[in-house]
Amino acid sequence: MESLMPPPVRRIAADRQATVAPAPSSNGGEPALDGAPARARGLSRPDRPRVPAIERMRAENLVLAYGGKPAVKGVSLPIRQGEVLALIGPSGCGKTTLLRSLNRLTELTPTATREGRILLDGQDVDQLEVTQLRRRISMVFQQPNPFPMSVFDNVAYALREQGKKRPGKKELAPQVEEALVRAGLFDEVRADLQHPALRLSGGQQQRLCIARALAARPEVLLLDEPCSALDPKSTEVIEELIVRLREEVAIVIVTHNLQQAYRVADNVAFMYLGDLVEYGPTDQIFHAPTQHRTREYVGGAFG
């Protein structure tokens, strides 16, 4: 079973080499998928209850560039609550840039420029105050980045900073606990919430980051390869968490791990060199891709 679940990033980089050459066996994707590890992990797609989908965000003809060099070329995508959207594609194809632009985090990079519109509930994000926007659209990064504080203070950070009046520890405690429960971390840290966050394991740190993002009750959650630095066990916990959370928040996940995208996503967008090559329901992208490049990429990973 361990051998079926390779550590994602490196393995796929190697696989991608193979996909550059025409992959002969990729036409009939089904056989490979039937034996895919997703089944064995209790996350197999058919078991999943469908939840009503509401469109929360929409990217319209989004063009992003760093110092004039285009990274994302005219991408349009809907983002729905109730459905997880996965962005897949080889390294350096603009997935993360696209993700970061959704809560205007690209603006922290001085050379980055953006064209096109991003709508949150029908409103242009440029018209929202940037801190307000980021409170509604929270983000979890590739490397777990808990702040150098206690577990409690990490989760309470956003609550404290966003409140007009500094809430006391008593008021915060239930909210902090709830966020930790939602992120599936509470049982592990309940004994000592004052434990320094940087002493937690990598998987715990990442779930703490998710708890921190959830504490402020965002409407959209952006996940940038949240599991790439984690072991399979932590990955599984976080994947279950993502599937569970999709009812309450709209989730976009960037991942290099195609099995992961298959397991957690309802919709998949395949990007290649800044272009959105194909977008559709997960089953369609993995079983019956319409684009040649998608077929090569997806087939290479499973083959």
Add this chain to the structure above:
Amino acid sequence: MATSAPTATGRPLAALARLREPWTDRRAELVLGAVSCFVLALIVGMVVFVFSKAWPSFSHNGLGWFGDTGNVNQQMDRIQQPGTAEPVYDFGAFDLIWGTVLTTGVAVLFGAAFSTLAAIFMVEFAPESLRRILTPTVSLLAAVPSVIYGLIGILVLAPFVGDLISQDRKESVAGVISLTGENWLLATFILAVMIIPIMTAIIAQALRQVPRGWTEGAAALGVNRWRVMWTISVRTARPAIVAGAVLATGRALGEAIMLAMVSGGTAFAPNPVDGLTFFLEPTRPLAATIVFYREGLANPAMASTLYGIAAVLLVSAMALSIGAYVVKQPMKKYGIRT
């Protein structure tokens, strides 16, 4: 030359030739160890020497050395010219110590606050073009010799401040001290200007090293740059702020020339009870006192007194380093490098 060596003076040259071979680790270890031990021995030797020279003054005065046992100016004049065959050691350094604490403390507190804000601006808010000028300028300022600050202080600032003091105020303290432009506040101000660049450079360096993931993560939670700076970056950089403050305190403690020039030149303990006059009162910190009486060193009693002052400064500087080390310890529990 090398070819004739074996025949002429074989042994010493052979030893020299051996030195030119690549060094073994063992030999490097020995040589480097000897160099470090030499430095260590030098420091220990200096401390012992200073204390032994200072001993007559300390043993004569006891704890009164640190207290207020009369007018220090008169005491030092008597040490210099006792008028008797017996050397006089009577000395109470309270005024000098208070002058040092006041100038150094206020300058460092003010400097730390100012430097932190300046560093935050430099790292986070300054536009790129300004940043490119500011960063090297701050480093350059840190290297300006203190005597230049003293010169500007005494030639430009002191007369200016002196003109601002009203005649009434000068007369109100006539007979005790004279209020001129040279006073502890001016000295402290110049001291602060002197130490701010080095502190700013250290703090800015630390702020730049705060992991991007932390600041970005905080920004992604909808916190503005100013709050991210305070709650994440400055928090993380606290050890550097402490380190900068310690370095600055060390520099301020040992500053002699500039303070001797602008602090007023009389040993006097500025008294906060005096109201506004307090800020205009002269003082003379410890290090400046050594400079002031340098001609008296031929007199063994004066030499011992000055060595006593040096010993106090030495111990203070060491205590500072140890104090900073202790203060930095709690940072480790959050995995902050120190």
